[in-house]
Amino acid sequence: MEEKINREKYKTLGYNVLTLFLFLAIWTLAYWLIKSPFFPSPLMVFNAFLELLIHGDIEDVKLGMHIQQSLWRIFGGFAAACILGIPLGLLMGLYGRVYDSTKVLIEPIRFIPPVAWIPLVIVLLVGYFRFVFIIWLGAFFPIFIGTLLSVRGVNPLHIEVPKSFGASRFYIIRNIVLPSVLPEVLTSMRVGLGIAWECIMAAEMIGGERVGIGIMILKYAQLIRMDAIIVGIIVIGIIGFGLNEIFIFVEKRIFRWKEVVSI
């Protein structure tokens, strides 16, 4: 059984590597066909990547530094979104009246795109907190709404089991509601992280700082250096993919009970 699972894993990995090679081949072919200074080949992009990594950008800021700064901003905003979104979602899921009484404020804010706040944020906030606020806005609502809905979706039978033994409300929340909503909270965190990553790019491009992946892309956009712009885009994709994979790995580890293995 384990051997079969391992074989499947290697097969999936093999197909992914093949997809990547196919993509690079089509890209190279397109480069040869288009022959435009605005359409770099994969090799040119790789060289630009090495240049950014070793020597840095036009202001001597190395790629690692850009990544580090962007991640640091993401971490701040995303952590704030989790710290506020999860408890608030739990509270409003458990006590529907709190949500019903405050939705006149919550729901309109939810529909304002984080980017629309940027001009206001530029005026009202400075430095790190500008980015944190925009990321928080983007990540907060998916996490908050996901948590709220997952609390409302708890299987009533799972609540009735301890209730029929005379369990207290606190016991039910701690032992039934929380473990039941955790997988969905983690999924909404993944969605929130994706949006946070989108927000940081937008915020960095407008935010007026020197360091960050978004700023790096903007610098090279002004110089029409497509190879360096593509490096920035690919780095964003790879980091996003990596963070998502970390979430999936954690999810599989924590929620082993979700594995469907029936005998």
Next chain:
Amino acid sequence: MSGRKVKIEVRDLCKCFGDLEVLNHMNFDIYEGEFLCVVGPTGCGKTTFCNVVTRLLPLTQGAITMGGEEIDFKKHNVSFVFQEPSCIPWRTVWDDIKIGLQIKGVNKTEVRRRVNAIIELTGLTGFEHFYPSQISASMKQRVAIARAFVTEPDLLLMDEPFGQLDTRTRFSIENQLIEIWQKTKRTIIFVTHNLEEAVYLSERILVCTQKPTGIKEEVLVDLPHPRDITDPKFVEIRNRVTDLVKWWE
């Protein structure tokens, strides 16, 4: 039932949902250690009856008393086996079975002793660390039964617990239930619409009317266990109950 002590008294039990009257002035007694079956057509309010007895739903009128006191699952030791599969997905078989004991604050040594004993009795040995997604439907139902019995309840309510099992598995699990009941002598109210199951398991059958549900008649099942479904006496009782419920159609 003469000579047996009355364990639970149900008097003038009524339950309404708005204008809809579901339970209509039900009156009956349940005896100490009795296996009582309640049969009724689908949708007549059997689950409502169970929920009212365990106080998962409030009564509209009447009283259900145990030893002269109103039943309260916080005070009395009442267990429930639900109609739907009720295993908690993130708890292993062991953790699921012990939930009632954990809630009632039983000490760890006693929890271990009781859980081990019931696991052996329900044939779940070797599956203690399995999750519900890893075991079969009949095992899940055995977990639910073990979870209900492990608290040594004064009253055990079973709401059509075998409705989703195939005939063969149902027979095997019914035999196991009888074995556990004979060893533990707990008082059981078993709700079902399967007449053969009711005759096979119980000492007494309460036949319910259509909604609003009342008690139409009581049928005594004076047969020793294990029962043979082809035994003429068994067939006679089953036919009698069938005659009583013909008006369901």
